Amino acid sequence: MTHLGSCHCGHVKFEVDGEIASALSCNCSMCQRKGSLMWFVPRSALRLLTPNDNASTYLFNKHLIQHRFCPHCGIHPYGEGTSPSGAAMAAVNLRCIEGIDLAAIPVDHFDGRSM
Ligand SMILES: [Zn+2]
Incomplete structure (x- = not known):
């Protein structure tokens, strides 16, 4: 299924x-402030409809994740990074996806603050 965000x-x-299938809520210094619910996909599954x-x-901490945000409205729709196995990944903020029932998606909690 293709989702629009x-x-x-x-x-x-x-x-x-x-x-x-599920969302990830992270308590690191960045994610806690953003309140994003992340959904990890291969970077190839994410197609930008506007210029990169x-x-x-x-960037913060070890600069491993590129936190991408809109300079006009300030919303963070996605991040880009590399998985431990070396694959290019995207972390899509499910709060920026249209037409989904966020309350029906199970949320896993990730202790990013302790990483
Ligand atoms: Zn914007």
Whole structure:
């Protein structure tokens, strides 16, 4: 299934393929503040519908994850990084996906603060 996602103002839009089985809530210093619910997919499953540069990039800690956000409305729709096995991954913020019932998606809690 293909899902449509965007930031609030529409400056950043994307499509992402896959079945949303669960979401990940992380308590690291960044995710706790954002309140995002992440869904990890291969980077190849995420297709940007707006130019890549429309999303700004925020880096912190070890700079392993590119936290992409809209410079206009401030929403963080996705992040990009590499899995331990070396695969390019995307962490899609499910709160930015249209037409899904967030309350019906089980949430796993990840202790990113202790990493
Ligand atoms: Zn925006």
